[in-house]
Amino acid sequence: MSKASTAFNVNRVKRQLEVWLGKDNVSAAEVDKICYSRDAWPLRLIRLGRLVLEYQPDLIVWPQTVEQVQKIVRLANQERIPLIPVSGAGGVAGGTLAVTGGIAVDLKKMNRVLEFDEHSLTVTVEPGILGQELEEYLEIRGYTSGHFPSSIFSSALGGFAATRSAGVLSSKYGKIEDMITGLEVVLPTGDLLRTKAVPRSSMGPDLKQLFIGSEGTYGIITELTLRVMPLPQATKFASFLFPDLTSGISAVKQIFRHDLKPALIRLYDENETRFVLGRFKSPPEGACVLNLMYSATKPLVQLENRMITKICKNTGSEDLGPGPSKHWWENRFDLYYPSSLNMGPGMLYDVLDVAASFANLEKMYWAMREAIEATGVSTMSHFSHFYPDGGNIYVIFIGHAGEPEAVETKYNEVWQVGLEAANQAGGTLSHQHGVGLLKADWMPIEHGASGFALLQAIKSYLDPNNILNPGKLGLGTAPVKQQKGGR
Numbered sequence: 001m002s003k004a005s006t007a008f009n010v011n012r013v014k015r016q017l018e019v020w021l022g023k024d025n026v027s028a029a030e031v032d033k034i035c036y037s038r039d040a041w042p043l044r045l046i047r048l049g050r051l052v053l054e055y056q057p058d059l060i061v062w063p064q065t066v067e068q069v070q071k072i073v074r075l076a077n078q079e080r081i082p083l084i085p086v087s088g089a090g091g092v093a094g095g096t097l098a099v100t101g102g103i104a105v106d107l108k109k110m111n112r113v114l115e116f117d118e119h120s121l122t123v124t125v126e127p128g129i130l131g132q133e134l135e136e137y138l139e140i141r142g143y144t145s146g147h148f149p150s151s152i153f154s155s156a157l158g159g160f161a162a163t164r165s166a167g168v169l170s171s172k173y174g175k176i177e178d179m180i181t182g183l184e185v186v187l188p189t190g191d192l193l194r195t196k197a198v199p200r201s202s203m204g205p206d207l208k209q210l211f212i213g214s215e216g217t218y219g220i221i222t223e224l225t226l227r228v229m230p231l232p233q234a235t236k237f238a239s240f241l242f243p244d245l246t247s248g249i250s251a252v253k254q255i256f257r258h259d260l261k262p263a264l265i266r267l268y269d270e271n272e273t274r275f276v277l278g279r280f281k282s283p284p285e286g287a288c289v290l291n292l293m294y295s296a297t298k299p300l301v302q303l304e305n306r307m308i309t310k311i312c313k314n315t316g317s318e319d320l321g322p323g324p325s326k327h328w329w330e331n332r333f334d335l336y337y338p339s340s341l342n343m344g345p346g347m348l349y350d351v352l353d354v355a356a357s358f359a360n361l362e363k364m365y366w367a368m369r370e371a372i373e374a375t376g377v378s379t380m381s382h383f384s385h386f387y388p389d390g391g392n393i394y395v396i397f398i399g400h401a402g403e404p405e406a407v408e409t410k411y412n413e414v415w416q417v418g419l420e421a422a423n424q425a426g427g428t429l430s431h432q433h434g435v436g437l438l439k440a441d442w443m444p445i446e447h448g449a450s451g452f453a454l455l456q457a458i459k460s461y462l463d464p465n466n467i468l469n470p471g472k473l474g475l476g477t478a479p480v481k482q483q484k485g486g487r
């Protein structure tokens with residue numbers, strides 16, 4: 001199944017698109033093609049830093065209405081042209097890269113709030129609105145989306161939905177799939193699918209969940225309705241230092257077993273604890289810090305604070321007061337904007353984002369750490385999303401390998417051994433960052449042969465000409481490693 005290709009008449013298609021969208025909303029400029037050949041996938045950024053030109057679309061378009069998106073999709077389907085949906089281009093897995101050329105459909109000009117329903121506490125938006133733009137719209141009205149990924153300034157609602165993203169306050173507010181009540185999607189035929197924006201339904205399978213996480217391979221999301229919440233009345237920070245990871249995880253389990261859901265709950269391993277506590281304290285060897293933020297009504301914040309302090313003290317921790325947690329919250333974007341991860345020649349870095357049940361979580365942490373550090377790179381990790389039954393691990397790796405080829409070999413080796421260890425420990429291979437090109441080869445391993453065949457069958461049914469984001473999620477093309485540019 002690999003029917004769409006770059007063998008199309010770019011000039012003729014460009015002229016047609018200019019008629020529909022206006023000249024300003026269609027580009028074949030080299031500079032635009034280079035800009036759209038990257039997202040925030042570290043390996044692509046490392047390669048671009050060496051001026052490796054690859055994964056370029058032939059055209060970039062900026063539609064402003066759903067009707068324009070439908071026209072683009074119908075034309076592409078008729079002419080077998082690959083289409084790559086783009087919202088913020090802040091994905092970290094290569095999801096917006098043009099594996100086989102085609103048209104990048106940037107939805108950033110579809111960034112309006114269409115309706116704010118204060119009775120139902122829902123907001124309906126177009127896909128190109130940045131997370132921060134939506135948050136500002138809501139906050140001046142006394143509400144919050146509750147969705148605070150660290151990419152809130154650079155990623156948009158369509159991308160959040162397409163990658164099943166999770167914000168840093170997910171314990172309280174949920175992940176994007178918990179927030180979305182309704183979707184509008186342009187299917188690969190150009191037809192429109194709308195799911196009803198309702199609190200819940202048992203009319204068969206939930207169709208919106210088919211598109212949440214489909215990374216632009218099943219349809220282009222053109223409208224979303226989301227739950228919102230009133231801004232919290234009160235906020236309080238707390239930090240506790242545990243003698244080791246086991247006692248930290250044990251406290252987190254107790255917190256959930258007492259039916260408590262602090263907005264922020266981040267447990268750092270010993271390596272990242274040294275980094276996080278740097279300005280506050282020199283922690284003893286093996287110690288792990290837990291940062292918390294309570295955000296709710298005043299009585300609930302007081303209750304959470306009292307009960308969680310007791311749980312943490314009973315689990316052998318030292319109360320560090322609000323300082324470390326508050327400092328993290330107030331400075332959490334410093335690392336990203338501007339990016340301090342541009343580390344220079346010879347360096348490699350990235351993050352593995354995995355998740356497992358409590359039964360496997362600590363085992364998975366140690367297995368991954370051991371496997372990754374055995375390749376010669378350093379790691380530091382945190383657990384930033386917890387559930388009553390388990391949590392995620394965010395394993396950051398940083399290393400130096402010298403020559404460009406060695407950097408890429410080492411980078412691929414780290415991912416290979418890291419994900420192998422996570423898989424063997426019973427974890428999922430992505431908690432929040434999605435698949436893109438980076439994890440495409442792992443999809444059959446994650447879902448098993450039958451599960452992956454079903455995802456492929458859905459793709460073939462919806463998109464028989466394979467025009468939508470070919471190669472992403474490992475769907476619709478030959479294995480990614482054989483594609484132009486490889487990984």
Ligand SMILES: Cc1cc2nc3c(=O)[nH]c(=O)nc-3n(C[C@H](O)[C@H](O)[C@H](O)COP(=O)(O)OP(=O)(O)OC[C@H]3O[C@@H](n4cnc5c(N)ncnc54)[C@H](O)[C@@H]3O)c2cc1C
Nearest residue numbers: 087088089090091095149150151156158159165166216221
């Ligand atoms: C500094 C930084 C911090 C981050 N922190 C977090 C975090 O805290 N939590 C988290 O979950 N992620 C995080 N990420 C990852 C990233 O923000 C998410 O993957 C995000 O959901 C991507 O949104 P985007 O708008 O940038 O999507 P894009 O990069 O534009 O697209 C991502 C994928 O979705 C598809 N897509 C985009 N729009 C649509 C649409 N309208 N319809 C169909 N498909 C579409 C694209 O084709 C692509 O496959 C971070 C990234 C960075 C760079």
